[in-house]
Amino acid sequence: MTGEAQGKRPAGFPSKKKTGKKTDAQDPVKNFEKWKKKYDKTKIRIKREKKRNKKPEWQVERENIKRLVDKYSEINIKDAVKFSDFPLSKKTLRGLLEAQYRQPTEIQRQTIGFALQGKDVLGAAKTGSGKTLAFLIPVLECLYRQQWTAEDGLGALIISPTRELAYQTFEVLRNVGKNHDFSAGLIIGGKDLKHESERIHRTNIIICTPGRLLQHMDETSTFHASGLHMLVLDEADRILDMGFADTMNAIVENLPKTRQTLLFSATQTKSVKDLARLSLKDPEYVWVHEKAKFSTPATLEQNYVVCELQQKVNMLFSFLKSHLQKKVIVFFACCKEVQYLFRVFCRLRPGIPVLALHGKQQQMKRMEVYNDFIRKKAAVLFATDIAARGLDFPAVNWVLQFDCPEDANTYIHRVGRTARYKEGGEALLVLLPSEEKGMIAQLQERKVPINKIQVNPEKLNNVQQKLEAFLAQEKEQKERAQRCFVSYLRSVYLMKNKDVFDAFLLPLEQYAASLGLAVAPRVRFLNKARKLKESSELHPGGKPGDESDEELQSFRAQIRGEKLAPTAKEGHNKAQHESSEEEEDDVDEEEQQSSSEDEEESDNSDSDEDTALRPAGLSLALDRDEEEEEDQRDMELLTVKRRDVFGLEDGTADQEESSLQNKATKKPEKESKFKEAKKALKRNFKVNTKMTFTEDGEMVQQWPPLQRTAVPAGSEDEGTSGGINVEEARERLQREDQEFDKQEYSRKVKEKHREKRLKEKAARRDASKRQKEEQKGESSSEEEEEVVAYLDCSDNEEEFDPSSLPDPDKHVDSESEDKGREASGKGVRKRGYSNSSSYSNPEEFADSRKRTRKEDPTGPESRPLDTGLSLAEDEELVLHLLRNRS
Numbered sequence: 001m002t003g004e005a006q007g008k009r010p011a012g013f014p015s016k017k018k019t020g021k022k023t024d025a026q027d028p029v030k031n032f033e034k035w036k037k038k039y040d041k042t043k044i045r046i047k048r049e050k051k052r053n054k055k056p057e058w059q060v061e062r063e064n065i066k067r068l069v070d071k072y073s074e075i076n077i078k079d080a081v082k083f084s085d086f087p088l089s090k091k092t093l094r095g096l097l098e099a100q101y102r103q104p105t106e107i108q109r110q111t112i113g114f115a116l117q118g119k120d121v122l123g124a125a126k127t128g129s130g131k132t133l134a135f136l137i138p139v140l141e142c143l144y145r146q147q148w149t150a151e152d153g154l155g156a157l158i159i160s161p162t163r164e165l166a167y168q169t170f171e172v173l174r175n176v177g178k179n180h181d182f183s184a185g186l187i188i189g190g191k192d193l194k195h196e197s198e199r200i201h202r203t204n205i206i207i208c209t210p211g212r213l214l215q216h217m218d219e220t221s222t223f224h225a226s227g228l229h230m231l232v233l234d235e236a237d238r239i240l241d242m243g244f245a246d247t248m249n250a251i252v253e254n255l256p257k258t259r260q261t262l263l264f265s266a267t268q269t270k271s272v273k274d275l276a277r278l279s280l281k282d283p284e285y286v287w288v289h290e291k292a293k294f295s296t297p298a299t300l301e302q303n304y305v306v307c308e309l310q311q312k313v314n315m316l317f318s319f320l321k322s323h324l325q326k327k328v329i330v331f332f333a334c335c336k337e338v339q340y341l342f343r344v345f346c347r348l349r350p351g352i353p354v355l356a357l358h359g360k361q362q363q364m365k366r367m368e369v370y371n372d373f374i375r376k377k378a379a380v381l382f383a384t385d386i387a388a389r390g391l392d393f394p395a396v397n398w399v400l401q402f403d404c405p406e407d408a409n410t411y412i413h414r415v416g417r418t419a420r421y422k423e424g425g426e427a428l429l430v431l432l433p434s435e436e437k438g439m440i441a442q443l444q445e446r447k448v449p450i451n452k453i454q455v456n457p458e459k460l461n462n463v464q465q466k467l468e469a470f471l472a473q474e475k476e477q478k479e480r481a482q483r484c485f486v487s488y489l490r491s492v493y494l495m496k497n498k499d500v501f502d503a504f505l506l507p508l509e510q511y512a513a514s515l516g517l518a519v520a521p522r523v524r525f526l527n528k529a530r531k532l533k534e535s536s537e538l539h540p541g542g543k544p545g546d547e548s549d550e551e552l553q554s555f556r557a558q559i560r561g562e563k564l565a566p567t568a569k570e571g572h573n574k575a576q577h578e579s580s581e582e583e584e585d586d587v588d589e590e591e592q593q594s595s596s597e598d599e600e601e602s603d604n605s606d607s608d609e610d611t612a613l614r615p616a617g618l619s620l621a622l623d624r625d626e627e628e629e630e631d632q633r634d635m636e637l638l639t640v641k642r643r644d645v646f647g648l649e650d651g652t653a654d655q656e657e658s659s660l661q662n663k664a665t666k667k668p669e670k671e672s673k674f675k676e677a678k679k680a681l682k683r684n685f686k687v688n689t690k691m692t693f694t695e696d697g698e699m700v701q702q703w704p705p706l707q708r709t710a711v712p713a714g715s716e717d718e719g720t721s722g723g724i725n726v727e728e729a730r731e732r733l734q735r736e737d738q739e740f741d742k743q744e745y746s747r748k749v750k751e752k753h754r755e756k757r758l759k760e761k762a763a764r765r766d767a768s769k770r771q772k773e774e775q776k777g778e779s780s781s782e783e784e785e786e787v788v789a790y791l792d793c794s795d796n797e798e799e800f801d802p803s804s805l806p807d808p809d810k811h812v813d814s815e816s817e818d819k820g821r822e823a824s825g826k827g828v829r830k831r832g833y834s835n836s837s838s839y840s841n842p843e844e845f846a847d848s849r850k851r852t853r854k855e856d857p858t859g860p861e862s863r864p865l866d867t868g869l870s871l872a873e874d875e876e877l878v879l880h881l882l883r884n885r886s
């Protein structure tokens with residue numbers, strides 16, 4: 001305590017002894033005020049001095065960081081019960097608390113310490129054990145330590161194998177890191193590349209898929225990764241496997257060697273080769289559940305059933321029927337299977353919402369489905385393996401593997417979509433009898449506890465007839481079923497593990513029937529493969545690498561579509577195709593168009609990875625080509641088993657193939673036209689149809705005009721005779737064409753007459769009106785002009801005499817003179833366009849008619865047939881005819 005505080009008078013106060021007249025100095029009030037002033041001044045001065053001496057925020061921050069870093073060496077994971085037991089920044093701790101994360105999971109506990117100390121880490125733990133935070137926390141702390149700002153650019157890179165997983169990680173980062181000032185970006189395919197390019201150089205944490213990242217590395221000049229501090233590979237084993245090998249190598253080349261690298265997965269790789277590729281420095285292996293009895297969560301109950309291929313659809317339907325209040329994910333082998341069965345199940349109405357997620361969907365659709373499934377309490381998601389890894393769908397009760405997974409790792413990732421973070425879950429694996437032994441052995445080896453259960457045959461609902469009915473109603477559905485059939489066989493055929501997968505053992509006819517198909521599509525690649533296999537068995541002495549073996553390998557590569565990607569980046573594509581068809585779909589195709597008939601999906605999918613490999617301008621064209629080629633491949637595979645229907649073949653499939661090849665080389669022009677037509681068809685123009693009823697109640701299609709059989713069919717019957725007589729069919733077609741042209745000609749003449757009559761009537765009406773107006777003496781010059789203009793048009797109409805149209809009889813005669821020119825004759829007809837509807841005013845119309853006449857000095861015979869339709873209508877007519885013929 002000071003003297004003043006003990007009661008001493010403040011300086012300036014008069015002493016008691018000095019009495020007499022009170023001066024100003026003696027006035028206690030004044031004195032106090034004086035003192036107060038002085039006191040306040042001193043206070044302010046001290047405050048100012050304190051302020052002047054106060055450290056800047058950055059300095060305080062730096063001291064905090066230093067304090068935290070000093071504690072890194074003292075981290076004791078055994079004592080770390082709460083996140084606050086780790087030397088983490090206040091901002092991170094607050095973020096964790098706000099997101100309701102209080103205690104670290106085992107993998108987080110064991111890895112955060114190493115990662116904070118700057119070590120490279122290989123972390124592996126069961127699915128749903130919290131690996132995401134195990135790398136996000138060190139990422140945040142790393143940049144915080146560096147006091148990273150937007151100007152510093154890229155500081156941490158997190159690579160995920162799928163867009164969905166990247167999106168999910170991004171969301172967790174946004175949640176946990178919201179108190180930090182770093183910028184974070186989600187760089188995945190299917191998003192606006194330009195928008196990304198404009199921001200990427202100011203992004204501190206990038207979460208991406210490999211292809212899209214490489215694309216930015218190649219194309220975005222402002223983007224560089226030279227300042228990168230931390231690289232994270234989520235689902236590292238998947239990213240490092242063959243599918244992404246080339247892309248990853250190219251990415252790693254662009255990264256600084258001094259970075260810290262973290263690898264996480266539920267099924268960890270320890271491959272020295274892989275680690276060398278990433279140039280890891282003395283990595284710490286953290287395998288949390290290495291000594292665990294089982295490699296899947298303890299809360300997960302796992303069973304399998306053995307089911308014949310032809311019973312699988314029935315089984316799935318029956319399963320869903322009995323789990324209407326559950327959230328179920330069903331995994332399939334390929335996109336086309338998901339596409340077909342999703343539609344079919346929607347129509348079957350099992351009583352539970354059905355969703356589909358696969359790589360052929362547009363990115364927006366994928367996101368929508370993902371969020372939709374998260375929101376729903378009960379639903380079934382039909383998915384390919386794009387949903388198998390890392391996705392954290394809450395409260396999934398069941399994972400049903402409709403098709404056998406590629407290997408035990410894929411199995412573990414798939415079932416990991418349920419029983420996440422202390423929750424319970426159930427998994428059911430459906431195996432074919434031929435798959436049981438091999439797959440179960442693999443699972444046992446990987447410490448997966450799985451039991452066999454039986455399907456009660458009495459409880460099975462048979463939906464085959466319903467499927468048949470659907471297919472009978474819709475041609476497109478039938479094509480989807482065929483594609484599903486072929487795709488599934490292809491996926492089985494391409495599986496590496498031949499102990500489990502044998503495409504030759506599959507009951508094709510029965511399987512086709514179970515999909516609702518009356519006839520099994522002929523799978524040519526399987527036939528060819530069988531022959532190759534047989535020939536290699538005939539020469540058992542052959543070693544691997546022998547001619548037949550090589551032939552088989554190259555054939556496999558062909559089926560995978562490797563020949564379709566002979567670009568500079570072929571390695572990547574090649575590798576992609578080596579994985580399942582889904583991944584091929586997921587990562588190799590660019591979304592460009594959506595099916596108008598079903599907006600839920602596009603027949604292509606955007607692929608960041610793929611886009612990454614192409615110059616931007618080229619991507620569209622290449623995508624279309626690829627898509628076409630894939631379709632062509634499918635067309636080749638998809639030959640319905642109706643041999644010799646056209647009486648054109650007489651031998652084996654091989655002969656047929658060679659003849660087709662010959663055709664292909666001889667008539668490239670025709671093929672390209674076919675391609676063009678296919679392209680146009682793909683755009684899915686919808687022709688409006690107009691139906692009318694005759695007096696007899698018969699329904700007649702008015703538009704698009706149907707080319708009905710005007711000529712009665714001969715005695716031969718396509719179905720019963722086993723083939724069409726091509727010559728006769730051609731003649732009949734010609735006769736039909738003649739008839740059609742005649743009808744069209746007379747229709748047009750009638751129409752023109754009618755128009756003429758109407759115009760005359762209108763002119764008469766106008767004339768009488770004019771007369772009346774003249775009588776009134778009030779006609780304006782403007783109105784006169786109008787009349788003149790109208791009459792002009794009328795004159796021109798006179799010029800457009802239907803008789804100027806080619807006489808179909810003559811036209812046909814000339815055609816019949818030269819039967820061989822049938823095709824060109826059709827071409828002439830197709831090229832005829834009407835001008836009548838494409839002009840906005842009559843003068844323009846008249847001029848154009850004049851021009852046409854001047855430009856066309858030839859006679860009516862050689863002039864193209866005017867169908868009287870607009871260009872677009874004409875195009876539709878051609879498409880329609882094409883469609884009818886196909």
Ligand SMILES: Nc1ncnc2c1ncn2[C@@H]1O[C@H](COP(=O)(O)OP(=O)(O)OP(=O)(O)O)[C@@H](O)[C@H]1O
Binds near residue numbers: 128
């Ligand atoms: N410390 C924690 N406390 C509470 N919940 C947590 C914690 N860490 C993670 N979780 C929750 O556990 C669930 C699974 O986490 P996460 O997705 O990171 O698992 P994972 O190991 O990456 O799974 P997968 O191998 O399938 O990718 C998430 O719902 C997450 O919110």
